[in-house]
Amino acid sequence: MSLVSALYVGLFYFATVFLVVGLVLRIKTYAQTPAPLKIPTMPAPRTETGVALRMFREVAFFESLFRSNKWIWLFGILFHFGMLLVLLRHLRYFTEPVWFWVNWVQPFGKYAAFAMLAGLLGLWARRFLVARIRYISTPSDHLMLALLVGIAMSGIGMSFLVHTDIISVKAFFLGMLHFSPQSLPTDPLLLVHLGLVATLMIIFPISKLLHAPGVFFSPTRNQTDSSREQRHIADWAKELEAGER
Incomplete structure (x- = not known):
């Protein structure tokens, strides 16, 4: 295995561990951050199913963004669904x-x-x-976008301009999955692309890109409009009340 291949093996193992x-x-x-107030964005559902x-x-559809700004919604949809595919x-x-x-999804x-790329x-x-x-x-906002644009452009370049040996690339990653690393092609554009991807993996957990999992913990989105039916008390406030009695 060449030095370049060994460096990329180490880089991707480190990036994967850091990301996870x-x-x-x-x-x-x-999950452990308390939500002491009932602050769902109205109109809010009254049930957990809602x-x-x-x-x-x-x-799936960026509903609130669609309501607030159609142009940003369009670019957001292009980027996120393009990236998903x-x-x-x-x-x-x-x-x-x-x-x-x-x-089936390849083309x-x-x-x-x-x-x-257009969305970005x-x-x-x-x-x-x-x-x-x-x-x-x-x-940092500009650097994140520049990083994503670099990944998209280098990927497009390999698909349509400078083709690389995808069989060897697949052997490299399957080898990593089975802890039996193989040699990586040394095409400059491939090395740039993979380097940018590994950089994104390392940066992701400490960047604003964490809105991806963060949306599920947003009290404005994950709370029901049940303030009239029951009193909402954060766990830490319940402990304080119990201690005062």
Whole structure:
């Protein structure tokens, strides 16, 4: 195995461990953070089933974003659903034999990369063109978008411009899954693409991109409108009340 292959093996093992452990710790923090107030965004569901349906519409269709800003919703849908198809397409590198539906999604995932890129560029443009968004944008916001754009563009480049040996790439990742690493092709564009992906995996648990799991813990989305039926008391407040008695 070449030095480059060994470096990428170590990089992806580290990135995977960092991603999984970081996500677990962050989700644990979200779950343990008290919600002392009843603050569902109105109109809010009155039942747990209604909350589940509302959460599904929010995650699947970005319902609240659609109501507030149609243009941002359009770019958000293009990016997220394009990325979803791209990720599903990439499952072929981690499965053998390849699942039938992964084969079915291949052509859609290939061209969905353009939708992903268009959505990213639209979301990035608003941080320059919309004054109130430009005012609250930080360097990290631009760096995250630049990283995602780099991943999308390098992936498109390998699909349509400079083809790489995907059989060797698949052997590399299957080897990592079975703790028997194989050599990685040294195509410059492939190395750039994989380097950016590993960087994203490391950054993800400590970045604003954590809105992905965070939406499930948002009290404005996951609470029922039941303040008239029952008193809402956070767990820590219950302990205080019990101690005062």
